Amino acid sequence: MKWWLPAPASTFAGPIDGMFTAILIITGLAFVLVESGLIWFVFKYRGRPGQKGYYTHGNTRAEYIWTAVPAVVCVGLAIVSNHYWKQIKGRDSVPPDAYPIKVHAKQFEWLFTYPGPDGKLGTADDIVDVRNKLHVPVGRPVVLQEEAEDVIHSVFIPVFRLRQDAVPGMNIRSWFIATVPGEYDLACSQLCGMGHYKMHAKVTVQSQADFDAWLAKAAQGDIE
């Protein structure tokens, strides 16, 4: 058991884990400040009979400070968030040469369609409806084209820090670059019915050569 984020396996993990750590440090400081202040006051100002409190209604300068400091920090975080958000999720962030894979989600399985040798989806050589197996080449941009048949599902690959809902009636693109070869979990993270908990797929990140070999076999109907 690890008390931290999962081992990273995509290029998104860098900025996302970095932001997570930065926010943890900032909120950690705020947490220590407030909680230690609270505990200190609890002991220091504990009531004594016959005494009174200090009669004051506040302090304008203090109010300005503790309004301005959180405001500046939060706006700063918003600027940094937006910078990475545009790189990760922006509509025009998908690299033009990204390798397309269609994801068709339905209760309670994932069907992946890979382009054939022509590298394009929607043509006759597509390898269609590979069930619960997502294979991707390492180090190359991949774009998932997500659609849902019945209800809302969500592609979640923890090691990639990738999550995108698949919504009926919509075609949503979601891209990533896998960085570490290996076998990982893909889970549905949007409650999609009784079998939601078992709607999972295996993700295999492999070298381009291994991926091509797997795809050739898959074209013959052998997806193991």
Added chain:
Amino acid sequence: MTTVAGTPGVGHTHHDDRPFIRKYIFSTDHKIIGIQFLFVSLFFLLVGGLLAMQIRWQLGFPNQPMPGGKLLPETMAPDGVILPEYYIQLVTMHGTFMVFFAIMPLLVGVYANFLIPLKLGAHDMAFPRINMASFWAALLAGLVMLSSLFVPEGAARAGWTMYAPLSARPDLSGAGLGQQLWCVAIILLGLSSILGSLNYITTVINMRAPGMTWFRMPLSIWALFITAILGLLALPVLSGAAIMLLFDQTIGTHFFDPAAGGQALLWQHLFWFFGHPEVYILILPAMGMVSDMIANGSRKPIFGYHSMVFAIIGIAFLGWIVWGHHMFVSGMNPTLGSTFMVTTMIIAVPSAIKTFNWLGTMWRGNLRFHVPMMHAVGFVAMFVIGGLSGIFMAATPVDMHIHDTYFIVAHIHYVLFGGSLFALFGAITFWYPKMFGRLMHEGWGKVHFWLTMLFYNLTFFPMHILGMAGHMRRIYDPTMYDFLKPYQPLNHFISISAFLLFAVQAIFALNFIISLFRGAKASMNPWQDNGLEWTLPNPAPHGNWAEVPRVYRGPYEYSHPDTTEDFLPQSQKLPGDPEPAAASAAGH
């Protein structure tokens, strides 16, 4: 409208001859209605807790027979083993009961009713009969919701957020009648909240006692007033959405069904347009009552009263333009996501202001740690954690990873349990003497506080770790996933902590019930508080005051230099205090 003005002497009322049924059951007295809400919502709090225990059993001990599970029918738990279809009913109904039938009525139904007239010096609410209708609509809504657990196929199964199209299509969710009853109950609850809100707003605007100016109102009343405005504007949206959903389920409309030209994301926009103001409905009254209790316990004026009021108003305003932060990964336009991210970051500021002002109030105080004060300080300590963890989710890139995981389960419980429920334990103890004339037991109250604080943190803090690992919400069996298997010991630990957390609530329940009959008789003002309600005898009579009190100052004049006592009630005239203009004709 009730009129008792002119009856000489406080406490003498001519209403004591009302028959039992009018006095305690079909009562129009705002205090009785508040107490009715208290009993009913504590019952639903227990129901929500029992559902949570079953969720924790399945997560901590997957696929093992649950103790007492054999009492459940075959359709829920054959041989005591929880079924997946029952599990998603459990998560759906736990959220539904806790949000709509426990926390919301406990904060608003109980305390808006009980406190607004008492703290403003009014005889009753502006519309006592509408007030009574609001309670009965809420009770009916709760019973309809409860009954849905017992219909064939069981209760609703789409999560308390009821995302369409799953919720709209019985063929896909597997529950027909249960889903419909959910909609009917929510529509009834919406009616109750709208009626209640109208009443609270009218009462606050029109029925303040002479001298009770806007900026002499206690922060609890400010918070309840702003909450009522949020409720009046937000609940119709939920009710409308629930009606659309009910039509989709029953009469063949397709609002949310894309296959027939509907829009799946429309439900989410409607639900969260209601749902985010709702989140503040569930915390603002708690913040207000905590402000009252902290000033009382610190024996000091509240620090920065005006900025506290403006922070409440600011939260309420910003609360309307942050709903999209629930939808960053929903397929909503990412540029819209940026907008909602910025507003969400900004809404952290008023909450920070409030936290620092509570600290400022305690600073150089003469702190009295009665049970309400302990819970109020506990509220601040826990709310800080829930507030800060929200920043992780507000940061859109980080939300990609932690959205829909146990990180958000931890967050919402730090705000709604560590926040709202701690405030409520404090509030129940604080106003108990004015409701029932007796005090709850101090020692057992403290034992309950410390044990709750301990097991609460042991239950919910580790959920952050699960969420970081990617543990999804609402999954029946986490051991299905290789990446979650190593975390099963933590799930086990959380479940045991949750059982203990639930068990120690028995202390509170017993203290509450036994004190009704055996508690020490309370004096008129046991906490030496400044509020107008403490000038009434215990329990406060129907119609409250024979003569409307006059208000000479704000509610937080503790440790005033001109008095020997360390408190100065709002209605106590000091030499030199000008008589208030009798502008506001309270209760007439």
